[in-house]
Amino acid sequence: MNDHPVLARIRLNPHHRDVHRDLRDPMQMHRTVMRMAPDNLGDAPRHQVGLLYRLEETDTSSTLLVQGTHLDPALLPPNYGHADVKSLAPMFSALSKGIAVRYRIVLNPAKRERLGLDQKDKRGKIIPLSGADADQWWLRRAADAGLHLHVLTPTSLAPARPRNQQTPAMRHSLLRYDGTATVTDPEALTQAVLNGIGRGKPYGAGLLSLAPATAA
Template structure:
């Protein structure tokens, strides 16, 4: 497995077009793997996420079973004149050693962009319909319900800082809610998604389950920038 970070040059018109639709980013990401063939669901898939920082920087993160070649992205939405043989314009890390070192009880900061949805039935006798969670409270509950299966436990806030009535009980914030509406290449109709980003702190409860989550993703809409969780060391108090 490999984890890649690419910084997008947002001053370029092609960058703004790329970021206007998850379908465009998906196509650009998959073009980075010329030798990759379709695989079954038990094999790690390509996951990606777009992060926007407080300083208006935009990074594209990719987790993949093969090493990507992002030359086309450097040329179209990066800084091609600054690229060299040593600094090609992106950074790829061997993810396997990090995944192998995950231990039960270890603590990490995490970030996840996801598509929190649930299935509802408006009346008896009709099929269920997948519907997005709209409020931060329900979006957080969606994530908390997936802790045990995912092999992690999100830290709870000290009792004095909890607001149980609003659901604010854990060390996680839900931000950057986006309602996306775009067309899928070659198909009629529109795709609508609601995405949110979670930032928080977790403990590893089942390393194998968490490794699977990190390499297979969490939730729906993985092809469109959802499901990729990344971990970072906790800073010293």
Template sequence: MTHLTTTPMTHPAFAQARWHDARWTHKAVMGLFPTPLPDNGTGPRATSRILYRTEPDVAGGRILIQSDIPPVVDGVRTRPMDDVFVRYRPGGTVALLLHANTVRTINRTRDDGNVRTHRARVPDTLLNGWLKDRLEGAATLHGHIDTSPLERALGPRRRGRQQIITIYRATATITNPTRLIDLCTAGIGRNKAYGCGLLTALPTN
């Protein structure tokens, strides 16, 4: 069963409150769970499909945590996501919210024949296509897609720069409920350990 937990950012477990530090946030969120967590070889977070998103401007500041195993701390509210997933049906409409690390891999062949690989942020003109591609087979985007940047350090800074996260807000029509559930539980894109990839898809009808 998949659980969704709402945790205030003022919770005593976050007393140090270094929300600008993605590594600290990851450690703080993982500290809410029982130990040891199961590990099938992909790591405890991935094994229990733990995804989270910080929302400092909502309800006085909160963290949404989605996981197969619920956190074991007082002062948080947990509910089963099955109540939402059961409402998915072909042709139904959902409101989407996603904080994504929108990057692409670029390969360049050097003069010596060696291939240099690096990742770069997807250009603004291609952001809608990035999300459309990842929802293929699950839902079809329609209407206006709102995208806005959010600067945050994701792990070690590269060349002293922040990496930019894209916040997506959109609506979509469900084409395959099972595939959409898979995307919601597995997450979308990179840096899931650092607060990216949690797709919220709430039915609107």
């Protein structure tokens, strides 16, 4: 098996019953994506293979991007979609301080509620962020990840709401950010790409995509 991270781009079959199910339920999508990983990975299989994914939808098609090691698209349901797989090694080799890049990421910006001193033994609720608060959250996380952002264009996405009867109140707000940036720390950026950024990774958040920025 290949230990190097790869990116699988899967054009989903719009007529497949499992595709319809997965597009309605992010937990089902996560289970389907995990089928690409090998068995017997222990208690944290997603973490073991560094699996991250993002769904990209247009008016006419749906494409699933899946990143990780040891991924085998042949383990997906038959006729689920057409997969192209490429190594991410050339991209990591090209990262250097000062280069300009384009980026795309879906995020679940959130903070933990602060509680009073009388509740110091309890943990506050996770509060989703929006608007300028979400933008500032992404600016800070990007800086920590070795990116100096020049442009950040947010797009609100439908929230991920698992259809599990045991989690009726769970709802994960999702924002997609597109823009341009300068690489400030290639090593930190490599780790951010490999590990993902923020919460909500089982719901399609955290996968950072990079490409060379073209001159205007």
